[in-house]
Amino acid sequence: MQAMTSRKMLTLAVACALFTVNDVWAAVSVRDRCEQALTMMGVTTAERGDRGWASLCAGVIKNEPITRYGKWYGPGYWGGGEDADKAGLDAPVDSLDEVAQRHDYGYLVAEKYGKIYGKQYEYKLKAMADKVAVRDAMKLPEDPSQWEKVPADIEAAKRYHDRIITGFILESDIYKNLADATKVGDVVTSPFITMFDQIDYSHVPDLEKFDREVASYINGWKKDVAKHAEEDKKIKEMADKRKADQEKEFKEAELKEQADKKRAAREKAEAEAAKKRLEEKIKDSKKEPEEKPEADADKKKSYADMTPEERREALKNNDPEAWEAVKAGLTGEDKQADADKPDTEDEADAANPPPPSDADAEITPVKVTASGSMDGDYSAGGFTNIVTTTITVSFWNVGSQVPGYGEASLKRRSVASLNGVSEEESCGGTFSGGPNGVLSFSGACAGTKLSLRGGSSISADGVTLSVSNPDAFSAWEK
Numbered sequence: 193m194q195a196m197t198s199r200k201m202l203t204l205a206v207a208c209a210l211f212t213v214n215d216v217w218a219a220v221s222v223r224d225r226c227e228q229a230l231t232m233m234g235v236t237t238a239e240r241g242d243r244g245w246a247s248l249c250a251g252v253i254k255n256e257p258i259t260r261y262g263k264w265y266g267p268g269y270w271g272g273g274e275d276a277d278k279a280g281l282d283a284p285v286d287s288l289d290e291v292a293q294r295h296d297y298g299y300l301v302a303e304k305y306g307k308i309y310g311k312q313y314e315y316k317l318k319a320m321a322d323k324v325a326v327r328d329a330m331k332l333p334e335d336p337s338q339w340e341k342v343p344a345d346i347e348a349a350k351r352y353h354d355r356i357i358t359g360f361i362l363e364s365d366i367y368k369n370l371a372d373a374t375k376v377g378d379v380v381t382s383p384f385i386t387m388f389d390q391i392d393y394s395h396v397p398d399l400e401k402f403d404r405e406v407a408s409y410i411n412g413w414k415k416d417v418a419k420h421a422e423e424d425k426k427i428k429e430m431a432d433k434r435k436a437d438q439e440k441e442f443k444e445a446e447l448k449e450q451a452d453k454k455r456a457a458r459e460k461a462e463a464e465a466a467k468k469r470l471e472e473k474i475k476d477s478k479k480e481p482e483e484k485p486e487a488d489a490d491k492k493k494s495y496a497d498m499t500p501e502e503r504r505e506a507l508k509n510n511d512p513e514a515w516e517a518v519k520a521g522l523t524g525e526d527k528q529a530d531a532d533k534p535d536t537e538d539e540a541d542a543a544n545p546p547p548p549s550d551a552d553a554e555i556t557p558v559k560v561t562a563s564g565s566m567d568g569d570y571s572a573g574g575f576t577n578i579v580t581t582t583i584t585v586s587f588w589n590v591g592s593q594v595p596g597y598g599e600a601s602l603k604r605r606s607v608a609s610l611n612g613v614s615e616e617e618s619c620g621g622t623f624s625g626g627p628n629g630v631l632s633f634s635g636a637c638a639g640t641k642l643s644l645r646g647g648s649s650i651s652a653d654g655v656t657l658s659v660s661n662p663d664a665f666s667a668w669e670k
Contacts, residue, residue: 591625
């Protein structure tokens with residue numbers, strides 16, 4: 193009973209001591225706090241080297257808050273990210289940041305074994321990771337400019353290098369439990385440490401295996417970085433290609449637009465030029481052809497007017513008229529022709545008398561139409577432009593030989609194939625009558641005279657007009 197009471201009192205005393213632990217921890221000296229952390233890590237005095245505890249615990253001494261450095265140094269910060277399940281892809285910025293990277297993956301190894309063997313294993317391996325971090329950091333030269341990976345900010349690197357325990361260690365779950373000690377000296381024999389000592393660590397990796405596992409994790413991270421870099425490269429290449437294709441398409445569209453504008457301007461100019469030529473052609477067709485006097489030297493002499501020398505030369509040149517004249521002279525046809533030729537105009541009129549009047553009812557007045565067309569090529573610049581001009585003449589077969597039937601009309605219409613532009617012209621006139629009568633026009637066609645040939649055709653401006661109903665002149669043929 194007495195023993196039981198003593199144990200209860202002892203327990204109560206311990207509990208009271210624990211309630212005052214924060215006050216005790218706050219009273220612990222800076223040196224003692226760092227000493228306790230180094231002791232829990234298992235860092236011996238010899239391993240601390242010439243720098244001693246103060247160089248390892250500079251952050252604690254100065255009471256500096258724990259902040260971030262590089263891409264891996266700082267609580268909850270690894271690889272430039274804060275995702276608790278996956279490290280970021282940013283590489284360490286210098287040699288100290290590489291130490292921080294190994295420390296982060298050391299904790300990952302510890303948590304892996306903790307899930308298998310329990311929390312005690314995890315704490316033991318985290319303490320090992322902390323010891324490795326201190327070891328690797330202390331191997332770096334005091335002057336950061338001598339590091340293998342030189343930092344960009346030498347002073348910042350030196351400061352964070354000296355506060356290695358604050359930055360890597362004192363915020364971990366292990367060292368927070370230092371506050372559970374009843375007094376500073378109990379840390380090495382506290383129940384927390386004793387629990388570690390009672391565990392079978394045969395399954396826990398030794399330091400060499402631990403380093404290998406950490407290196408394996410880092411190699412996996414590097415592969416992941418390389419994979420993402422390759423994916424980013426492909427995405428960038430695709431984006432660059434898409435951008436280049438878009439720029440090419442834009443350039444081609446711009447060039448096509450410029451070419452289309454030039455072609456449209458050229459086509460417009462060519463169409464205007466073709467239209468102008470067409471207008472000039474139509475205008476010229478309306479003009480009365482000028483009768484140019486032929487030089488006497490250019491006039492062809494008849495065989496009768498030729499000198500003997502000229503006749504011989506004409507026969508040498510196979511002039512058909514000269515040979516016809518020789519033939520007529522040999523056969524006597526020329527004399528017969530002279531005998532048949534009427535001496536006066538009255539005799540000529542008697543030889544070709546006009547048809548009887550409508551009153552005699554020998555010839556019935558019939559409306560006659562003659563038409564024909566011709567094409568003119570006004571193409572230019574690769575554009576085809578054919579101008580078709582159609583001439584239509586209307587008149588009565590008896591013409592002015594019968595009162596009231598002497599009127600005639602002429603219609604000229606030109607159409608361009610390029611753009612469908614057309615122009616028309618109409619003129620009035622008279623017809624003398626008969627199969628060989630003469631058409632005379634006035635107005636816009638003033639001075640134009642056309643001769644009917646045999647009641648079947650008319651020659652006008654280089655085009656032959658065909659009479660649609662030549663039977664209208666059959667009475668003259670009887």
